[in-house]
Amino acid sequence: MATGEMTAAAFLVAELRRARVRRGWSQEELARAINYSPSMVSAVELGQAPPTSKYLEQFDKVVDTGGLFTRMLTNLVSLDRAQPWLRGWRAILDDAEELRWFDPLHVPGLLQTEAYARGVFAADDSLSRQEREERLVDRMASQGILCEPNRPWVVMVIDESTLRRQVGGSKVMVEQTRHLMQMVMDHPSLRLQVVPCSAGEYPGLNGPFILATMRDGAEVAYLGGQIGGRELDGPVDLSMLHRVWEATLGAALPPQESIKLLGEVAESWA
Template identity: 65%
Template sequence: MADGQMTAAAFLVAELRRARARRGWSQEELAKAVNYSPSMVSAVELGQQPPTAKYLELLDRALDTGGLFSRMSTELVSLDRAQVWLRGGRAIETQAQSLRWYEPLHVPGLLQTEAYARAVFEAGSLLEPDEVDRRLADRMERHEILYSDRPPKITAVIDEVVLRRQAGDRKTMCDQLLYLARVTTEHPRVRVLVVPASAGEHPGFGGPFILAVLSDGSQLAYLDSQIRGQEFDRPQDLHRLQRVWETVLGEALPPQESTKLMREVAESWS
């Protein structure tokens, strides 16, 4: 529900359950028909997991709906202000096999030092101190993902301006950039590349985004904003962001040159 009214996403979930029931299938029988696990079917019907475009395509085929649910997802659910199954950035990071992360504004959250993250949250004094502390604790806790048993493979591309825009004091910047250089050379699952200022204008100017491959093999895009994050899995949206990713990746310096630039700019902050 949003503002006391049923959202299109909630309606879609309810109709998925009704369609299965009308066919007389259990969740296990539907799972077999669409080649997904029963737990996935259950999570979708509880609104805990978003039905991917592929899932709905197979379900439409199995239930002979003429593509009804795929159209509902594409044309109605995308208009919701509050989709029932939105994971949020933290859940996406936890579920991801890989993350391709473009960030032109600041160091990606999973790679921020505590002092740098605090400076980001305290900027402009817009947040109350207790809210800063809450967000900071959450961000630092999320770093455990990098050192879990199965950390995601992270490829982060940042613009050079990120290295040169001050957040906190000069020591904060120096420590942050040295940490970036260290993690990209020492962590086997993390690579950080820098788009040099000399690259000029490129499609990444449209804003930051994350392309995630989740543990079930599905793909998802995540765009953060001042108000809330947005998640996309429509093929056309993913294709567009993949093209942007390929472009900014092509503009980035090679790994060794990126790391060298991080260390050089860190030295200028010391």
């Protein structure tokens, strides 16, 4: 997307998921009703695949919208300069040469243990059991990128409060913090830094984001959200996020001190 404003395409994707949830259907139930695979429904709702006119016709029919979503695609989405499915998070991950990743809320997905990730998804009451399992499988599979020959250079910054917030129980947190230490030691292309609570207020606390430099030289930002993610590629947005990144990195402890803090946090959970 070119700006931080919500486009018609992003609005359509968000409303598709809301309509399904209001109906009380899981992604699998919707998939059966419209004769598509659950993975396709998930990809559409995550902005990773475009909802085709046929997909929306079937959706309008089974949800009885009177053709609302088909009209949105024809009359509104086609006017967008950019659409949220142009790359998609997995495509960004696969094609990135460098990732600068900040999260003040959770341990980044690429570094989550299975138990921690399960705890994150279990907290989302809008997901069915099957949806949680599907997302867990997808998250664990995505971590393989760190072992690929053409793996990206990854710099991650997390807030200390992320490590202090219990997800899945104290045993899970001990495992997760020790896992972070091991990942840093095992992967020379990965750097992890922690912003200590003593840093006080800093710009990054406004929310998580990822800055990705692609192998073709393009740069894109990815912002997670309650419903899908958003891509930004406009110069103004990227410039602003670069400033936030530099300020956040400046507030973080150096790598070795960050590892020491991880050890201290692991001991506190134990």
